[in-house]
Amino acid sequence: MKNSNVIISVKNLVKNYDDFKAVQGLSFDVYENEIFGLLGPNGAGKTTTLEIIETLRQKTAGEVTVDGFSIDHDSSAIKRIIGVQLQAAGYYPNLNLVELLELFSGLYGVEVNPMQMLEKVNLQDKAKAKYKALSGGQKQRFSIATTLINSPKIIFLDEPTTGLDPQARRNLWDLITEIRSNGTTIVITTHYMDEAEQLCDRVAFVERGQIIALDTPDKLIDNLIASGFERKKEVKKANLEDVFINLTGKEWRED
Amino acid sequence: MQSPYSHTKATLALAKASFRSIMRSPSAVVFTLAFPLIFILVFGFLGGGGTKLDIAIAPQSDLQNPIITSLEKMPIIRLTKNDNLSNINKSLVKGNYDALITVEKNKNGVPAYFTIVKYTSASLDKGNILKSILNELSYKLNTQNIKPTVTEIKSSTVNGRLYRTIDFILPGQLGFSLLSTGVFGTAFVFFSLRQNLVIKRFFATPVKRSSIVLGEGIARIGFALLGALFIILIGHFCFNFTLVNGFTTVVNMLILATMGVIVFMGFGFVVSGIAKSESTIPPIANMITLPQFLLSGTFFSIDAFPTWLQPISRALPLTYLNDAMRKIAFEGAGLWEVKHQMLIILIWGIVIYSVAVKTFKWE
Ligand SMILES: Nc1ncnc2c1ncn2[C@@H]1O[C@H](COP(=O)(O)OP(=O)(O)OP(=O)(O)O)[C@@H](O)[C@H]1O
Ligand SMILES: [Mg+2]
Numbered sequence: 014m015k016n017s018n019v020i021i022s023v024k025n026l027v028k029n030y031d032d033f034k035a036v037q038g039l040s041f042d043v044y045e046n047e048i049f050g051l052l053g054p055n056g057a058g059k060t061t062t063l064e065i066i067e068t069l070r071q072k073t074a075g076e077v078t079v080d081g082f083s084i085d086h087d088s089s090a091i092k093r094i095i096g097v098q099l100q101a102a103g104y105y106p107n108l109n110l111v112e113l114l115e116l117f118s119g120l121y122g123v124e125v126n127p128m129q130m131l132e133k134v135n136l137q138d139k140a141k142a143k144y145k146a147l148s149g150g151q152k153q154r155f156s157i158a159t160t161l162i163n164s165p166k167i168i169f170l171d172e173p174t175t176g177l178d179p180q181a182r183r184n185l186w187d188l189i190t191e192i193r194s195n196g197t198t199i200v201i202t203t204h205y206m207d208e209a210e211q212l213c214d215r216v217a218f219v220e221r222g223q224i225i226a227l228d229t230p231d232k233l234i235d236n237l238i239a240s241g242f243e244r245k246k247e248v249k250k251a252n253l254e255d256v257f258i259n260l261t262g263k264e265w266r267e268d
Numbered sequence: 269m270q271s272p273y274s275h276t277k278a279t280l281a282l283a284k285a286s287f288r289s290i291m292r293s294p295s296a297v298v299f300t301l302a303f304p305l306i307f308i309l310v311f312g313f314l315g316g317g318g319t320k321l322d323i324a325i326a327p328q329s330d331l332q333n334p335i336i337t338s339l340e341k342m343p344i345i346r347l348t349k350n351d352n353l354s355n356i357n358k359s360l361v362k363g364n365y366d367a368l369i370t371v372e373k374n375k376n377g378v379p380a381y382f383t384i385v386k387y388t389s390a391s392l393d394k395g396n397i398l399k400s401i402l403n404e405l406s407y408k409l410n411t412q413n414i415k416p417t418v419t420e421i422k423s424s425t426v427n428g429r430l431y432r433t434i435d436f437i438l439p440g441q442l443g444f445s446l447l448s449t450g451v452f453g454t455a456f457v458f459f460s461l462r463q464n465l466v467i468k469r470f471f472a473t474p475v476k477r478s479s480i481v482l483g484e485g486i487a488r489i490g491f492a493l494l495g496a497l498f499i500i501l502i503g504h505f506c507f508n509f510t511l512v513n514g515f516t517t518v519v520n521m522l523i524l525a526t527m528g529v530i531v532f533m534g535f536g537f538v539v540s541g542i543a544k545s546e547s548t549i550p551p552i553a554n555m556i557t558l559p560q561f562l563l564s565g566t567f568f569s570i571d572a573f574p575t576w577l578q579p580i581s582r583a584l585p586l587t588y589l590n591d592a593m594r595k596i597a598f599e600g601a602g603l604w605e606v607k608h609q610m611l612i613i614l615i616w617g618i619v620i621y622s623v624a625v626k627t628f629k630w631e
Contacts, residue, residue: 069471089474093273097472103464107289119281120473122273159469 017044020167020198021066026075028061028222035061037222038075043167048189048199050213052206058222059202060100063169066200067097080166093121096160096168098153100202104144110155111140114162121163134158134188150181157188167198174208179257186212210234278475282483283490290453290491299448300495304441308503311437321394321401324356325349326370333371333381334409342401363390367398379410393569435510438503439593440566442496442521443586446528447560449492451553454536457484458628459543467630477630485533492529493522512600520596520603524610528589531613534620541627560586585616 021043028036036058043049051059064070066077068088077084079091104113114127131137134154139147147155153173160168170189174182182205189212193199203209209216210230217227226233290296325336325347339345348365359365368386385402387395461467470480500518503509511517535556543549563570563577564586570578581587592609595601603610 067472069468089273092472092474095472097469099465099469099472101465102469103461103466104469105285105289105466106460106464107292108285112285112288116281116285117473119284120278120470120475122271122277122474163473 020045020080022078024076027073029073035222039224041217041224041227043200046196046198047214048193048212050209050216051202051219052209052216053219057219059219060171063171067169094166096165098156098160098170098173100171109141109143117159117162123163125162130158149176170201172202179254273474275476275479279479279483283486286484286487287490290487296453299452300445304445304499307441308438311433321345321366321398323347324351324365324368326368327353329370330373335371335381335383338405360388363388366391366394434503434507435598438509439597440590442499442593443590444561444566445495446492446525447532447557447586450529450532451535451557453488454533455539455549455553458540459549488533489526489529493525496522496525510598517597521593524592527613531585531617534617534624537624538627541629560584565590585613588612
């Protein structure tokens with residue numbers, strides 16, 4: 014990540030919900046083509062921050078630019094170059110996946126082949142299924158497919174792997190890495206630290222609306238070790254998750 | 269540089285999606301089509317394909333005269349000649365007879381006969397039809413005479429068309445179909461799109477709010493018109509629903525239907541905004557649709573209502589939609605001739621949309 018261009022710049026972002034200060038002066042940059050992780054406990058302000066960048070919520074104060082566009086004046090230009098997976102979202106009722114993708118291609122004003130989009134997330138067998146009839150993991154994969162429709166420069170993934178089984182999670186990592194290798198910048202939130210360590214080039218730890226650490230996972234770990242930290246128990250060569258993966262195989266589960 | 273974004277494309281994509289969704293939603297299809305069609309079937313068959321006027325001939329009446337002979341030839345009229353007077357009077361009160369006719373020979377020469385008609389308030393509608401038939405008949409018979417020495421010839425503007433039950437029922441059912449699809453459909457769709465965060469996901473795309481409303485509107489109107497056309501055609505081909513000017517009448521009815529459903533959608537927007545949960549939508553929507561269903565002349569002419577109720581009926585938009593529909597379909601009126609009704613519907617539209625703008629919620 015040398016010589017990187019800033020694609021998202023957040024400066025002194027503040028968000029108050031009435032009296033409650035959800036975000037208190039966040040500043041960070043996201044570089045082009047990196048996978049940037051926002052980590053932190055429940056209620057830290059991750060979703061709020063993402064949705065302000067996505068122009069879905071109004072900020073209270075601060076400055077945010079996305080690919081040179083300001084969220085204050087150019088929200089429609091921003092929406093055209095980003096793909097958004099919301100932590101909680103719904104899809105138009107009574108439509109199957111292909112029809113939903115057709116709808117989104119109309120909303121983004123682009124031509125896509127719905128089946129190809131579904132293949133990217135391995136849902137081609139569910140083409141005629143309704144969103145409601147999908148399993149949790151399939152729903153997440155479908156959501157990611159909808160973020161890719163407009164070939165965005167940046168995609169935002171808000172806890173995309175929450176509720177997924179271990180191999181579905183790993184397959185999603187592969188997908189995310191593949192998306193990144195096509196030149197897309199990815200901003201992701203997660204509560205799984207192994208995931209952040211594996212996926213993210215840099216992570217920011219957010220607590221109570223403030224950034225308390227921001228660096229590469231490696232660097233953050235090294236810093237901790239340098240401070241004299243030691244794990245209480247020597248770890249075995251494998252853990253239960255490895256057992257799970259080993260027992261159940263690594264393919265996408267068509268549950 | 270990016271190609272320019274097309275709001276039209278986005279709107280149409282939404283309209284298509286919404287239309288597909290509506291067509292697959294059982295409640296929409298039931299309320300818009302099945303429900304009105306059931307009423308049309310029931311009344312269509314009950315009406316036996318047409319109104320009959322049941323007329324008793326008084327026992328003491330003269331029977332060998334051109335008036336009775338002409339009446340006997342009319343398919344719409346059923347004469348009963350051999351009932352006794354007390355029975356006739358009882359039946360008149362109940363409305364089983366629509367009128368009692370006595371024809372007397374005039375001993376003084378001209379006119380040759382007096383025709384005495386006794387109507388019943390139990391059957392005013394049919395009484396009016398009979399009145400116009402008799403007017404027409406007397407005009408014809410009197411002008412046949414070489415020396416028209418008749419005391420009064422009323423020129424009648426009433427059309428001699430057979431006014432069937434379906435001609436009354438179908439426009440009412442059509443109005444109800446438009447009302448329920450406009451109010452319920454719109455209220456549920458926007459409430460659930462908002463509640464289930466579908467709209468939030470839309471907002472993450474470049475689509476404009478107006479495109480969302482417009483796209484939904486196009487789909488809803490398209491669906492309502494399709495339903496209306498279906499109802500009109502079934503009525504016409506299965507139950508002889510009168511379309512005076514054929515295709516033109518259908519087009520006029522559809523234009524009026526469009527206007528109606530747009531106004532009713534306004535109510536739907538309001539309901540979707542004020543409803544606190546999905547389960548409060550039906551009661552609120554019923555508060556809007558039910559009074560109109562009952563009081564707007566869907567099943568009975570509002571003239572049959574008690575006088576204190578009539579002003580309420582005359583305040584409701586559906587009353588004017590039904591009225592205009594009937595005038596267009598049966599009397600062959602053009603849109604300009606129902607401008608009064610359309611104006612009132614329009615005023616309702618302006619009022620309801622100004623409320624909707626205030627109450628509508630996006631998130
Ligand atoms: N619409 C809202 N109105 C009022 N308060 C809100 C609203 N949305 C979020 N909050 C509050 O703001 C804080 C930050 O919420 P946010 O959803 O950004 O947290 P998060 O970091 O995404 O948490 P999680 O890990 O649970 O998803 C929380 O305390 C939440 O209660
Ligand atoms: Mg969150």
